[in-house]
Amino acid sequence: MRLPSDPTFEVPYGCGLGVCESGALYVDVNYLADPNKQDPRYREEKRPAMGLAVWDREMDESEDVFQGEAVYKDFVYDRHAPRRFRKEPIPIIRGSQWFGGWDTCAGTNQPAFALAQLAPYQMIQWVLEIVPTGPCHLEVFAPAVLQALQKLLPGYWSDVQHIGDPAGATGSGIDGKSAFDVIRKHGMHIVACRTQVPAIRQGAVTWSLGDWINQESSNQRDWVPRVIYSEDGCPTLVEAMKGAYCFTTAKGAPTSGPGIVVHKPVKNFYSHIAEAHEYAMVEIFARCFANAQKEATTYAR
Numbered sequence: 001m002r003l004p005s006d007p008t009f010e011v012p013y014g015c016g017l018g019v020c021e022s023g024a025l026y027v028d029v030n031y032l033a034d035p036n037k038q039d040p041r042y043r044e045e046k047r048p049a050m051g052l053a054v055w056d057r058e059m060d061e062s063e064d065v066f067q068g069e070a071v072y073k074d075f076v077y078d079r080h081a082p083r084r085f086r087k088e089p090i091p092i093i094r095g096s097q098w099f100g101g102w103d104t105c106a107g108t109n110q111p112a113f114a115l116a117q118l119a120p121y122q123m124i125q126w127v128l129e130i131v132p133t134g135p136c137h138l139e140v141f142a143p144a145v146l147q148a149l150q151k152l153l154p155g156y157w158s159d160v161q162h163i164g165d166p167a168g169a170t171g172s173g174i175d176g177k178s179a180f181d182v183i184r185k186h187g188m189h190i191v192a193c194r195t196q197v198p199a200i201r202q203g204a205v206t207w208s209l210g211d212w213i214n215q216e217s218s219n220q221r222d223w224v225p226r227v228i229y230s231e232d233g234c235p236t237l238v239e240a241m242k243g244a245y246c247f248t249t250a251k252g253a254p255t256s257g258p259g260i261v262v263h264k265p266v267k268n269f270y271s272h273i274a275e276a277h278e279y280a281m282v283e284i285f286a287r288c289f290a291n292a293q294k295e296a297t298t299y300a301r
Contacts, residue, residue: 015029047059070245075209075242080209095120098159099280102163102165103275104165114277118288126228127230128152163191202278205278209227
């Protein structure tokens with residue numbers, strides 16, 4: 001067998017060849033490997049019948065299509081995740097305010113942290129996330145967050161206003177210490193989010209996605225969105241906003257009618273960082289955009 005290192009080796013059309021971390025080779029065979037399915041008319045005919053999202057995910061192998069209704073359908077990738085900040089960080093602006101959102105996840109050991117910079121003109125910029133790839137105890141996670149903040153905000157890291165899941169204030173049944181106690185022990189003062197109601201948390205985020213700082217120009221390209229996300233600094237959060245943070249269908253729900261989709265987000269790898277950013281967004285909204293309270297609750301599901 002000729003291996004990829006062989007200069008004469010060519011991967012067949014519609015196939016992909018890769019190497020696992022263990023060194024094993026794997027082959028990905030797409031439907032286009034079948035000569036009878038390479039005509040574009042085959043895709044045009046079959047894609048609507050299968051369902052566009054299902055086809056894109058299963059047949060075109062798109063990694064940007066997720067199973068379930070996206071929680072934040074108002075997130076527009078090109079608008080809210082500017083191309084410039086997909087490969088480079090959003091600059092830190094002196095004089096800004098910083099808000100850190102925590103999902104402490106005491107029961108699952110899957111904590112997450114997201115940092116927002118409230119820049120001049122009240123622009124909300126998500127600049128940093130800390131997301132462990134596996135279970136991580138808060139005693140390990142909190143110092144990692146502190147170290148990242150000290151590196152990103154030297155001299156200003158203590159100005160970050162930390163907001164967390166209200167459940168984090170509950171003491172442990174073992175030693176009586178809460179998740180907030182652990183975080184405070186490492187020099188970060190954290191308070192509970194004003195609400196645990198998902199509709200209010202999601203409403204604050206949805207409002208920010210639909211609002212603009214400057215909407216006066218007749219050319220929409222000149223408009224400035226209220227909130228932007230750095231994919232360089234917050235890759236998991238951006239994936240969550242693109243649809244990985246999605247709603248699930250309740251067990252036993254009817255197969256038709258309005259009850260088929262229950263507005264309860266799936267608990268998965270992306271939900272932790274999404275909820276951490278919701279906690280911070282509620283505080284940002286409450287402090288800076290209180291006049292739009294009615295508008296946010298209208299947007300809320």
